[in-house]
Amino acid sequence: MVAGTTWFVCKAGTTRMTEISMKAAGIDTGKTWLDVATYPVSDKQKVPNNADGWQTLADWLERQGIGRVGIEASGGYERDVIAYLHRRGFEVVLLQPRQVRAFGLYKLRRAKNDQLDAALIAECAARSDARCHAPDSRLIAFGEWLLFIEQIEADIACLKTRRERFTDRRILEEIDRSIGELKSRCKAQLALLQAAVREHDDLARKLDLIESIDGIGIRTALTLVILMPELGRVDREEIAALTGVAPYDDQSGKREGERHIAGGRARVRRALFNAALPASQRWNETLVELYDRLTAKGKSHKAALIACVRKLIIFANTVVKRQTPWTKSAPQQNSCA
Incomplete structure (x- = not known):
């Protein structure tokens, strides 16, 4: 079969061929490495997930004539490479893991490794009409700040739960002191975040x-x-x-x-x-x-x-x-x- 074509069975039992002309790349994102594959021609590449690796990746994609890049959301490890690819002018399709899994089930794929996942993401991106708009760099920074505040709040809740276990006054006073310090820090961070947001x-x-x-x-x-x-x-x-x-x-x-x-x-x-x-x-x-x-x-x-x-x-x-x-x-x- 010619690369980039798909066969469908029609009602009468005949087949017809649909040409997929969109050239796309898929990236399987890890903390340290990016596994890349292209579609419909399956070329492969592996680069480190850092600034040098992103530049190498973008140069390689340009040489391959790739305009659309699919990438699976991976807990934040994909954010920096997405921002870099946007700056280099690539069209980025951000896919949720359940979308990629569902597409794999549709394609009856059972084998799984990083390169196969990258190829699956590439094909999914080529067929997808979803888009990933360039992220607002301000909101990315504020989002991390807000996450820090949420983690402080979680620490406060955790200490309050632990407090229920103890009766020793010395331990209770120590826990209360820690809770008070965390509450003060949370309040201060919230005020600083509000002030930073209001600068815009x-x-x-x-x-x-x-x-x-x-x-x-x-x-x-x-x-x-x-x-x-x-x-x-x-x-x-x-x-x-x-x-x-x-x-x-x-x-x-x-x-x-x-x-x-x-x-x-x-x-x-x-x-x-x-x-x-x-x-x-x-x-x-x-x-x-x-x-x-x-x-x-x-x-x-x-x-x-x-x-x-x-x-x-x-x-x-x-x-x-x-x-x-x-x-x-x-x-x-x-x-x-």
């Missing part, structure tokens, strides 16, 4: 708009500004799905299953849950009414709270899209579409 007029404006919503404080607003750059650019269904609070149907034939949420950005969702809980009980009249109405109909606390989280992210999307602060009246349905 566009981000400061977005921060103020989101913080104007009743029930959203500066901690949640910073999370949305930094980790949800799509706010104001997508509709209400898309923003709910990105957050991971969009209900998905579970129906087949006569079976009518319950709808469930799935996927999305866990860090954003966690921040919104922390905001929605008090907001739905006291601080946001719209959410209080929504929560009471749903629970009165028999919905569980969790289901009602998820609905409140979905409302909060839709409200945030709306105020950013409108460029007007939050008002007490609920946003109109067509304002988010």
